[in-house]
Amino acid sequence: MRRNGLRELLDNDQPSLGTRILSSWPTTIELIGHSGMFDYVEFSAEYAPYDHLLLENMGRAIDLFDHLTGMIKIEQESRLHAATRAIGAGFQAVLFADIRSAADARECVRVVRSERPKSGGLHGVNLLRSTGVVVDPATEAWADSLDKIVIAVMIEKKGAMEDLESILAVPGIDMVQFGPADFSNSIGLTGQMQHPEVKAAEKHMIQAALRMGVVPRVELHEPQGFEPFLEMGIKHFNVGTDVKSYFTWLQKTGSVMRKTLGLKPLTELAIRSTYGK
Numbered sequence: 628m629r630r631n632g633l634r635e636l637l638d639n640d641q642p643s644l645g646t647r648i649l650s651s652w653p654t655t656i657e658l659i660g661h662s663g664m665f666d667y668v669e670f671s672a673e674y675a676p677y678d679h680l681l682l683e684n685m686g687r688a689i690d691l692f693d694h695l696t697g698m699i700k701i702e703q704e705s706r707l708h709a710a711t712r713a714i715g716a717g718f719q720a721v722l723f724a725d726i727r728s729a730a731d732a733r734e735c736v737r738v739v740r741s742e743r744p745k746s747g748g749l750h751g752v753n754l755l756r757s758t759g760v761v762v763d764p765a766t767e768a769w770a771d772s773l774d775k776i777v778i779a780v781m782i783e784k785k786g787a788m789e790d791l792e793s794i795l796a797v798p799g800i801d802m803v804q805f806g807p808a809d810f811s812n813s814i815g816l817t818g819q820m821q822h823p824e825v826k827a828a829e830k831h832m833i834q835a836a837l838r839m840g841v842v843p844r845v846e847l848h849e850p851q852g853f854e855p856f857l858e859m860g861i862k863h864f865n866v867g868t869d870v871k872s873y874f875t876w877l878q879k880t881g882s883v884m885r886k887t888l889g890l891k892p893l894t895e896l897a898i899r900s901t902y903g904k
Contacts, residue, residue, distance in 0.1 A: 628772040629757075631719040633667045633696040637777065637801055637842060642862035643667065645698065647846075648869045649675040653688035655869060660692035667696040669865060672709065673724050679712055683756050686717025698722055698777070703731075707738045707749060714739065715755025720777035722804065727786035729793035736799035739778055741770040748773065777801050779844065782832050783809035791832060795839040802842040802863070805829040833859055 636643045645667040648655050659668050670677075670685060682699075689697040698720035701709040710721050723735040740748025750773055757772075758764040778799055781787075783806025787794060794800065807820035807829065816822050836843040837860050844863040845856045848871055853864060885892065 628763075628768050629690065629717070629719070630693070631696060631772070631775050631777070632694055633698070633720050633777050634775045636666060643864075645669050645865040646867045647671050647700075647865060650869050651675060651677045651681040651685060653681075653684045656685055656688035656695075656697075657691060660688070660695045663694075666694065667698050667720060669698040669700055669720075669722065670718075671700045671868070672713075673700050673702045679716070682713055682716035682718075686756060689717055696720055696777075698779070700724060706735060710735075710738045711750060711753065712755075714750070714773070714776060715753055715757050717757050719772075719775070720779065722779040722781065722802075724781045724806075725784065725809075726780045726782065726794065727784045728790045729797055731787075732780055732794045732797040732800055735780060736778055736797060739773060739776045740799065741773045743770055746770065746774055779804060781806045781809070783807075783813070785810070785813040788828055788832070791835055792839065795836055795841045800841055802844050803832065803836050804844045804846065804865075805832050830859070833861065 633643060643666045644664070646659060646665050647669045648659075649671050651670065656668055659665055668689070686697065689695050697718040699709070699713040699718045700722040701713070701724065703725035706723060713721065721735075721739055726732055726735070737747065737749045739750060740746040741750050742748050752765040754760045754764050758769050763769060779802035780794065780800060782791065782794070782803050788810065795803070805828070807825050810828060811817060811819050811822060811825045814824065816825060819825065833843045833856075842863055843861060844865060845853070845861050847853060847864060847866045848868070850866055856864075
């Protein structure tokens with residue numbers, strides 16, 4: 628079975644750095660791999676269109692780089708199906724969105740783990756590319772590899788924050804990520820991601836995770852503003868999103884060139900991105 632580089636970093640208490648993509652074009656993953664800068668790539672499938680063939684081709688692109696691990700982010704309704712297909716395609720980490728309780732967290736662990744007594748999961752034997760389809764589909768090595776899949780959960784709902792310590796205590800949860808957009812929405816502060824109550828919740832989640840031995844991860848849009856998180860003890864970051872980076876480039880580059888050419892913007896409306904603000 629393929630080595631799980633992110634699992635090795637977590638087990639050895641080493642820092643990790645990832646980046647996010649919404650594009651399912653495998654060449655995007657190849658570019659990330661060739662950069663030599665990231666330990667893993669997160670396909671944020673919660674927001675993006677994809678199919679099973681694309682997942683397999685993304686898995687093949689990840690396999691080109693021994694240092695690279697694939698993570699997929701999936702929404703609540705497709706947990707069992709999406710996690711099974713993604714792991715079968717070659718992803719070795721799963722980020723589950725929309726967690727509201729410890730029961731949700733336990734279900735996430737079950738959909739990843741093998742349906743053998745000592746693993747207690749729901750993941751059955753299947754003929755998918757991660758096991759060579761018919762080459763190695765039902766072995767101890769395969770079942771053991773499922774126990775090594777990195778399981779991360781989003782803490783982004785009011786209910787999840789209220790049940791935080793119970794979620795952190797669920798065996799098998801490796802990593803947690805605070806989601807300010809959904810959390811602010813769930814407490815009636817829609818869009819106010821810098822509100823003191825939201826920032827206090829993020830700090831509380833990080834401190835609780837560190838205290839209970841679960842890895843907290845922080846998302847950044849740019850390689851800046853990370854110093855306060857370092858001081859808190861954070862050493863796992865995910866930086867940038869392909870669509871955000873491209874949109875920012877379009878705004879900056881287009882603005883410079885239109886001014887140079889004496890052209891006005893093509894719309895009177897203020898074009899701005901509120902994502903991450």
